[in-house]
Amino acid sequence: MMRRNSLKFPLIVATVLVCARLAMAEGLYWESKTSGMGRERTAQSYAIPKMMKIVNSDGDVFILRAEQEKFIMLSSKRKTYREMTLSQLESAANAMQSQLATARGELE
Numbered sequence: 001m002m003r004r005n006s007l008k009f010p011l012i013v014a015t016v017l018v019c020a021r022l023a024m025a026e027g028l029y030w031e032s033k034t035s036g037m038g039r040e041r042t043a044q045s046y047a048i049p050k051m052m053k054i055v056n057s058d059g060d061v062f063i064l065r066a067e068q069e070k071f072i073m074l075s076s077k078r079k080t081y082r083e084m085t086l087s088q089l090e091s092a093a094n095a096m097q098s099q100l101a102t103a104r105g106e107l108e
Contacts, residue, residue, distance in 0.1 A: 012054070012062055013071070013089060013093060015054075027046070027047060027048040028045075028046070028047040028048075029044070029045065029046050029047075030044075030045050031043065031044050031045070032045065041056060041057050041058060042056075042057040043055065043056045043057065050065070050066040050067040051063070051064065051065055051066065051067070052064040052066075058077065059075060059076035059077045060073070060074070060075050060076075060077075061073070061074040061075075061076075062074075066086075069085055069086045069087070070083060070084070070085060070086070071083070071084045071085075071086060071089050072084075
C-alpha cells in the first residue's frame with residue numbers, strides 16, 4: 001500500500017504543476033477518468049491563475065496555492081489535512097526519486 005501511494009504522489013504533483021501553467025490566463029475545468037488495479041476513478045480539476053484544485057472520486061482533494069507557495073491535501077475519508085510548502089514538496093519528490101533509484105538498483 002505504501003509503495004502504491006508513494007508512486008501516486010509524484011504523478012499528482014507533476015500533473016498539478018503542469019496544469020497550473022496552462023491556467024495562467026483564464027480558469028479551466030475538466031474531468032478525467034482513470035482505470036487500473038481493478039477499479040475506475042474520476043477526478044474533477046479546476047484551475048485559475050496561481051491556484052488549482054483536483055477532487056478525486058475517492059474523496060481526496062489536492063490544492064495548489066502558487067501565490068502562497070503551498071500544496072494542500074485533504075482526505076474526507078480519513079478526515080486529514082496536510083499542508084506543504086513547494087520547497088518541502090520538491091524535497092519529498094527528490095527523496096522518492098532516490099528511493100525509486102535504489103529499488104531499481106536492487107531489482108537489477
